[in-house]
Amino acid sequence: MLTNSQMRERDLKYIWHPCSQMKDYETLPFIPIASGKGAYLTDFDGNRYLDAISSWWVNLFGHSNPYINEKIKEQLETLEHVIFAGFTHESGIRLAERLIALTPENLQKVFFADNGSSAIEIALKMSFQYYKNQGEVRDVFISLENSYHGETMGALAIGDVALYKEIYGEILIKTVQAKSPSIIDEDSAISHMEELFKKHKHKISAVVIEPLVQCAGSMAMYDATYIKRLRVLCDEYGVFLIADEIAVGFGRTGTMFACEQADVSADFLCLSKGITGGYLPLSCVLTTDEVYGAFYCDYSEGKSFLDSHSYTGNALACAAANATLDIFENENIIEKNKKLIKSLSSLTQKFKTLPNVKEVRQRGMIVAIELQGYKSEKRIGLEIYKYALSHEVLLRPLGNVVYFMPPYIISDEELEKMIDVAYKAIKSLEY
Ligand SMILES: Cc1ncc(COP(=O)(O)O)c(C=O)c1O
Numbered sequence: 001m002l003t004n005s006q007m008r009e010r011d012l013k014y015i016w017h018p019c020s021q022m023k024d025y026e027t028l029p030f031i032p033i034a035s036g037k038g039a040y041l042t043d044f045d046g047n048r049y050l051d052a053i054s055s056w057w058v059n060l061f062g063h064s065n066p067y068i069n070e071k072i073k074e075q076l077e078t079l080e081h082v083i084f085a086g087f088t089h090e091s092g093i094r095l096a097e098r099l100i101a102l103t104p105e106n107l108q109k110v111f112f113a114d115n116g117s118s119a120i121e122i123a124l125k126m127s128f129q130y131y132k133n134q135g136e137v138r139d140v141f142i143s144l145e146n147s148y149h150g151e152t153m154g155a156l157a158i159g160d161v162a163l164y165k166e167i168y169g170e171i172l173i174k175t176v177q178a179k180s181p182s183i184i185d186e187d188s189a190i191s192h193m194e195e196l197f198k199k200h201k202h203k204i205s206a207v208v209i210e211p212l213v214q215c216a217g218s219m220a221m222y223d224a225t226y227i228k229r230l231r232v233l234c235d236e237y238g239v240f241l242i243a244d245e246i247a248v249g250f251g252r253t254g255t256m257f258a259c260e261q262a263d264v265s266a267d268f269l270c271l272s273k274g275i276t277g278g279y280l281p282l283s284c285v286l287t288t289d290e291v292y293g294a295f296y297c298d299y300s301e302g303k304s305f306l307d308s309h310s311y312t313g314n315a316l317a318c319a320a321a322n323a324t325l326d327i328f329e330n331e332n333i334i335e336k337n338k339k340l341i342k343s344l345s346s347l348t349q350k351f352k353t354l355p356n357v358k359e360v361r362q363r364g365m366i367v368a369i370e371l372q373g374y375k376s377e378k379r380i381g382l383e384i385y386k387y388a389l390s391h392e393v394l395l396r397p398l399g400n401v402v403y404f405m406p407p408y409i410i411s412d413e414e415l416e417k418m419i420d421v422a423y424k425a426i427k428s429l430e431y
Contacts, residue, residue, distance in 0.1 A: 004045045007032035028386065036063025039410045041394065049394040052418045054407050057215065057247050059278030061327050062409040068277050068323040075319030084112065084313040091318035098325050099286060102256060104265030107286040111305075112313035116246040116272035117150030119283035120208070122307055123242045123268040124154050126287065127206035130240075130294045133303040138205040141173070142196055142239075144180040148216030149208060149244050158208050161217055176200065178207075182220035189222075190229050197237040206240035206268070211258035212363050215247040218401040219368035221361050227262035240267040246283070250274035250324070251334055251408065254341055254364030267291065277324035278407075282317035337408055340415070341365060344404065347419045354423075356430050368403040369422070373431060380429060387425040393418055395425070402426065 008029055016022065017030065034044045039062055041049045051059065061068065079089055096110040111126070113119050124141060131138040143149065143158040150156070156165050157172035165172070178196050181189040197204065211227050214220040234241045243266035248258040252274065255261055259269070268291075272283030295305050311317075327333060344367050351360045351369050358372035374380045381397030388395040395402060395418075402422055406415070 002034075002044050004029075004032050004043055007044050028382070031389070038062040038064075039407050039414050048392050049389065050392055050414055050418055051394050052388075052404050052406050052422075053394060053396050054274075054405050055278055056273075057252075057405050058273045058276075059407045060250060060274045060324060060409075061277050062407050063278075065277060065327075065409075067327060068279055068320055071319050071323035071326070072279065072316055075316050079315045081311065081314050081316065085308060089313075089315050089318070091315050091322055092313045095318045095321050095325075098322070099271070099284065102325075103269060103286055104259075106265050106267075106288050107269055108289045109287050109292045111285045111287070111307075113283045113285070113307075114281045114309050114311040114314065114317070115150075116270070116283050117152040117155040118309055119246065119270040119272055119285050120149045120155040120158070120242075120244060121152055122285045123208070123244075123270050123287075124158070124206070125307055126285065126291060126305060127240045127242065127268065129303075129305060130291055131205060133294050136202070138203050139174075140200045140203045141175045141205055141208060142178055142193070142200070143175060143208045144210070144214070145177045145183060146180050146214050146217035146220055147177070147208070147210055148214065149210070150246075180214065180217075180220070181222035181226040182214055182217070186223065186226050186229070189226060190233065193230060194233055194237075197233065197239060201237075204237075204239050206242050207234060208242040208244055210244045211248060212253050212261065213248050213258070213366055215366070216398065218370070218398050219361070219366060219403045221363050221368070224258075224262035227259060227264050231262070231264040234267075242266060242268040242270065244270045246270055246272040248363075248366075251328070251337055252363075252365050252405070254334075254337065256328070256334055258363075275324065276317050276320035277327070279320040279324075280314065280317035281311065282314065282321055333408060337365060340408065340410070343412065343415055344419075347416065348404075351423065351426065354426055354430065356426060365408065366403065366405050368401050369426065371400040371402065371426065371429075374400060374429075383429060384422070384425045387428060388421050391421045391424070393421040395422060 032044050033041045035042050141158050145160050147160050149159045158175045160177050179189045179192040243259050245257050249271050269286040276282050295303050297303050341364055348360055348367050351357050356371050356373055359370045361368050381399055384397050
């Protein structure tokens with residue numbers, strides 16, 4: 001039987017892990033996972049961890065979900081993958097049909113990729129080229145302060161989390177950040193956006209937002225009314241709106257897509273993460289017939305959208321996505337989650353009484369508990385991470401913000417355990 005320490009030794013010999021200072025692993029070893037079932041992960045020494053963060057916000061219906069497993073196996077028997085340029089397959093077609101049916105009417109075309117950052121790159125490139133194809137160069141992208149859109153260069157450039165972005169400053173495309181309604185009041189945020197629209201006028205390719213929750217930006221939240229007002233402003237000034245629902249899509253904020261709460265449709269909708277239930281890498285950008293039309297012409301005109309990725313529209317990933325949508329439909333998940341959302345709300349009220357808690361905020365299946373009173377050099381999040389792991393729960397605070405983003409199959413008992421461990425962790429750090 002292999003052990004955690006054997007696996008760590010082999011891993012460290014060759015693997016460089018993401019989002020990590022590798023030296024940290026000398027004092028806080030990473031955890032080799034042997035298996036996953038439902039909301040739990042199990043390591044090689046037999047310890048269990050309740051996955052309260054859905055493995056980086058991707059897992060919706062539990063690890064090793066029998067239905068998704070079965071559907072991937074079925075796909076495996078017929079086609080694992082095929083080049084998506086010049087070829088297609090049924091799972092991809094079916095998925096596109098279903099995504100179009102689930103989203104607002106103006107979105108009529110689906111462009112597949114294989115990770116969230118790539119979907120963002122595609123939306124940026126498409127909006128830029130839309131104008132270029134008509135002889136206009138619009139080289140300004142606007143995003144919100146405190147936003148996060150991924151790690152590839154374009155996605156980093158429109159993001160605003162200094163921790164990831166600052167070091168690459170010199171080599172990133174220039175973008176403009178508007179005041180975020182998660183930081184200042186909505187009226188001021190909208191006024192600031194309008195100022196930027198006036199200032200950059202016909203140079204703006206698009207505005208990019210994370211609707212309702214800036215997840216990597218410490219789970220900062222804002223109201224749907226801002227999105228509604230932003231859409232009106234975009235229409236008034238003729239600016240494209242890109243909705244990055246990579247983290248908040250597929251039920252995370254209580255509705256299938258966050259923009260539904262504002263009754264708004266974007267010109268580009270970026271989806272990934274939960275799309276495959278957390279199984280396989282897949283992303284896509286939905287856009288309008290109008291955008292599509294600006295690229296549709298004889299090849300010789302040079303207006304084609306030539307973006308591509310080897311694993312674009314991977315058949316296994318599409319099968320996982322179709323299985324995920326089956327579960328949403330067959331089990332009426334959005335309705336069913338309402339009970340979970342209520343439980344999350346009532347069980348997390350008690351955090352508000354702790355002196356080191358500044359705020360408890362929630363949007364659907366996301367609850368964030370912001371701590372206060374710690375100096376930034378004290379890695380308080382790391383303390384909570386360690387405490388939770390030693391009590392069988394995987395939490396991964398963002399700085400001083402502890403959050404829950406559990407899979408939708410979490411049981412009442414597991415929910416209570418997750419919250420209880422976080423509560424005790426935070427209480428143990430009272431000053
Ligand atoms: C809102 C948002 N956009 C884009 C991304 C990037 O997705 P990926 O990590 O798949 O590249 C993320 C990832 O966390 C995200 O939260």
